[in-house]
Amino acid sequence: xxxxxxxxxxxxxxxxxxxxxxxxxxxxxxxxxxxxxxxxxxxxxxxxxxxxxxxxxxxxxx
Amino acid sequence: xxxxxxxxxxxxxxxxxxxxxxxxxxxxxxxxxxxxxxxxxxxxxxxxxxxxxxxxxxxxxx
Numbered sequence: 019x020x021x022x023x024x025x026x027x028x029x030x031x032x033x034x035x036x037x038x039x040x041x042x043x044x045x046x047x048x049x050x051x052x053x054x055x056x057x058x059x060x061x062x063x064x065x066x067x068x069x070x071x072x073x074x075x076x077x078x079x080x
Numbered sequence: 081x082x083x084x085x086x087x088x089x090x091x092x093x094x095x096x097x098x099x100x101x102x103x104x105x106x107x108x109x110x111x112x113x114x115x116x117x118x119x120x121x122x123x124x125x126x127x128x129x130x131x132x133x134x135x136x137x138x139x140x141x142x
Contacts, residue, residue: 020082020132042130054133065127068104068137070082071116075130
């Protein structure tokens with residue numbers, strides 16, 4: 019499977035916010051993360067970077 | 081492997097811009113796509129959405 023773990027990146031700090039993310043969709047004022055298990059989380063921020071071979075999604079909060 | 085294909089999304093149209101993308105990094109005025117083969121492409125835009133189980137990265141141009 020090709021899901022990835024989502025991290026909020028703040029300067030040098032990476033905070034895991036969701037594992038096994040499949041979908042990330044834009045939503046009013048931010049983005050919605052949806053995992054392969056159906057878990058959902060809204061984050062006021064945007065996708066900053068990806069490192070897919072390492073299964074990482076980096077998010078910057080706004 | 082967990083790379084994905086990057087598409088520019090414009091209304092209902094999806095245009096493939098790079099296959100097998102591993103890294104997407106922010107860069108002045110846009111984002112840089114880097115594939116697992118080392119190909120690179122700069123795009124004036126941002127990551128809009130992800131559908132990782134389907135190996136898709138959606139980009140909106142600015």
